[in-house]
Amino acid sequence: MNLSIVIPLLNEEESLAELHRWIAGVMAANSYSYEILFIDDGSTDGSWKKIQSLSAADPNVKGIRFLRNYGKSQALHAGFARAQGDVVITMDADLQDNPQEIPELYNMITQQGYDLVSGWKKKRYDSVLSKNMPSKLFNWAARKTSGVKLNDFNCGLKAYRLDVVKNIEVSGEMHRYIPVLAKNAGFPKIGEKVVKHQARKYGNTKFGMERFINGFLDLITIWFISKFGKRPMHLFGALGVLMFIIGLLSALYIGLIKLIKLYNHEPAILVTDNPWFYIALTTMIIGTQLFLAGFLGEIILRTKNNEERYKISETL
Structure with missing residues (x-):
């Protein structure tokens, strides 16, 4: 034909x-x-x-x-x-x-x-x-x-x-x-x-x-x-790891500054009173979620089944 x-x-x-x-x-x-x-x-x-x-x-x-x-x-x-x-x-x-x-x-x-x-x-x-x-x-x-x-x-x-x-x-x-x-x-x-x-x-x-x-x-x-589409971990995983590392390094920096001030007997606020601590913590949480999104995407790609897309009532 x-x-x-x-x-x-x-x-x-x-x-x-x-x-x-x-x-x-x-x-x-x-x-x-x-x-x-x-x-x-x-x-x-x-x-x-x-x-x-x-x-x-x-x-x-x-x-x-x-x-x-x-x-x-x-x-x-x-x-x-x-x-x-x-x-x-x-x-x-x-x-x-x-x-x-x-x-x-x-x-x-x-x-x-x-x-x-x-x-x-x-x-x-x-x-x-x-x-x-x-x-x-x-x-x-x-x-x-x-x-x-x-x-x-x-x-x-x-x-x-x-x-x-x-x-x-x-x-x-x-x-x-x-x-x-x-x-x-x-x-x-x-x-x-x-x-x-x-x-x-x-x-x-x-x-x-x-x-x-x-x-x-x-x-x-x-x-x-x-x-x-075939490798969601390459996007979400990469972004997640990057954000987690940035947040972790920021939190370590805040903690290190606090220890240095205490060692030098300088006045220092509580870490939990520092707004940058919460920004760093949020960044690590978002990074973890992005990594998990990529991981779940990879699992779905390997286990997905074709779903029913439409119902046909008659054919000629």
């Missing part, structure tokens, strides 16, 4: 039939063998019924339905687990991604040897203040932090080699950083293609300004995971 097209969605009933026709037309024009995987992330409208009707009419259409809304990352994870095509395409269901881009994305993977190709919506039809400016700031921070030189991390239109999606773990809200996850997993050949951005035709966006706050928090998380 040439292509698996993974489409996560939430309450996109109105756009599904049109999107299916558009994708099917592109697939037929290029003689691709393909499957379309609609991942219904807990929709409360008629999205699942629409997917069922599309699947009944077209055997290339498959579906996964979550019991409730788990988020885009979990939907992509479920789609990646089921995908079988040599190249996996992800796109949004709101008709803002253009299926006409798929052939060139496919060729970049199969002929040019890219592991992953990310779309870049260079010209957008979103509000400048609510989306464009925050998105540019977010993408700049992501480039600087991750070292992956992309202009649009959050574009839903991406292409992957099959073994890429089978070897990355998309969790939490890390769908924004799949290129970073791919790089960390050993797939460094990441490309970018300028793609057309369509104005939303039906419904409303499912993401508000909070996605940028969450995005920056996730960026910190993925930076930490990239640097210390």
Whole structure:
């Protein structure tokens, strides 16, 4: 099979039939063998019924339905687990991604040897203040932090080699950083293609300004995971030992000064009356806690089990 097209969605009933026709037309024009995987992330409208009707009419259409809304990352994870095509395409269901881009994305993977190709919506039809400016700031921070030189991390239109999606773990809200996850997993050949951005035709966006706050928090998380995810003791242990030594040396210095003053019969306050003693003590306590945090992190890494991430109610 040439292509698996993974489409996560939430309450996109109105756009599904049109999107299916558009994708099917592109697939037929290029003689691709393909499957379309609609991942219904807990929709409360008629999205699942629409997917069922599309699947009944077209055997290339498959579906996964979550019991409730788990988020885009979990939907992509479920789609990646089921995908079988040599190249996996992800796109949004709101008709803002253009299926006409798929052939060139496919060729970049199969002929040019890219592991992953990310779309870049260079010209957008979103509000400048609510989306464009925050998105540019977010993408700049992501480039600087991750070292992956992309202009649009959050574009839903991406292409992957099959073994890429089978070897990355998309969790939490890390769908924004799949290129970073791919790089960390050993797939460094990441490309970018300028793609057309369509104005939303039906419904409303499912993401508000909070996605940028969450995005920056996730960026910190993925930076930490990239640097210390396999060795938390290297960060917490090092900081803990450093703080403990600083606190210990400070406490010894305070005690030594007290002994010197007593030996010379000079007036000296009680050690416990010296505020620096408590600062030194606090530093040692924090250092111990950081060391224990690193130690516990190492234990968790070696004993963790995969947790249940979502519940699927139906598949097609």
